[in-house]
Amino acid sequence: MRYLSLGSGSRGNATLVEYRSSALLIDCGFSRRTLLQRLEQAGASPGWLQGVLVTHEHADHAKGILTVCDHLQIPFYTSFGTARKMDCLEHPLWRCIRSCETVKIGSMKVLPVVVPHDAHEPLQFVIESDDGHKLGILSDLGSLTPHLVDAYRGCHALQVEANHDPVMLQNGPYPPSLKVRVAGDYGHLSNEQCADFIRRVSWPGLSRVTVGHISEKNNHPDLVAQALSGALQCQPEDVILLEQDLVSDWYQVQVASVTQ
Numbered sequence: 001m002r003y004l005s006l007g008s009g010s011r012g013n014a015t016l017v018e019y020r021s022s023a024l025l026i027d028c029g030f031s032r033r034t035l036l037q038r039l040e041q042a043g044a045s046p047g048w049l050q051g052v053l054v055t056h057e058h059a060d061h062a063k064g065i066l067t068v069c070d071h072l073q074i075p076f077y078t079s080f081g082t083a084r085k086m087d088c089l090e091h092p093l094w095r096c097i098r099s100c101e102t103v104k105i106g107s108m109k110v111l112p113v114v115v116p117h118d119a120h121e122p123l124q125f126v127i128e129s130d131d132g133h134k135l136g137i138l139s140d141l142g143s144l145t146p147h148l149v150d151a152y153r154g155c156h157a158l159q160v161e162a163n164h165d166p167v168m169l170q171n172g173p174y175p176p177s178l179k180v181r182v183a184g185d186y187g188h189l190s191n192e193q194c195a196d197f198i199r200r201v202s203w204p205g206l207s208r209v210t211v212g213h214i215s216e217k218n219n220h221p222d223l224v225a226q227a228l229s230g231a232l233q234c235q236p237e238d239v240i241l242l243e244q245d246l247v248s249d250w251y252q253v254q255v256a257s258v259t260q
């Protein structure tokens, strides 16, 4: 199994996970045109897509869902609350998923995990290939719960958010109410919260961590790298940061090789 980011940040998110030429898209916060262009850049065929997993209804995750799914005639999977908020309970391509209930899509198993975020019934996902490799995707949450930390234990790769630096957020351009929201328990993870999460789910089998949803106004790549290098036990320049407007490399989800 391998994955890549088709763009990550407050202006749009989409992640592609591929295993044996079948693929799942997680979120589509881009227009259909942009998504198809980025798939092409990634060398990925739209024909691989078995469906789209939707984390929640915010536009940076859901903007392109309906047009992309209608165009490709593929199903999209959301919680009931998200579908209700997206006004698509009657949509023929909608499939309902529930937290803690694994769903099998093609050759991948998906575990939806409920997270604290200011949306209607947000979910994040742990995806497992049928050869036992696990990828955890986690963004848009304001705090860590024991439930979600448990759910992400045992992943071989993680894509996680490091949204803001608290000092930059406080001194930044957002109105006071939005600062409170972003920093709150139902907002987004700060760099330090992200480092805490990585420490709590780290195990010898974890071979790859990529970091996304980095705020362009309330964070800086150097601060993210600095904050996470300790938890990742690597140099700051080796922390992998995803970008808003760039398709990332492909990352393999595999067992970490044992180093002596």
Ligand SMILES: [Zn+2]
Pocket: 009, 010, 013, 058, 060, 061, 140, 213
């Ligand atoms: Zn978001």
Ligand SMILES: [Zn+2]
Pocket: 056, 058, 117, 119, 140
């Ligand atoms: Zn959100």
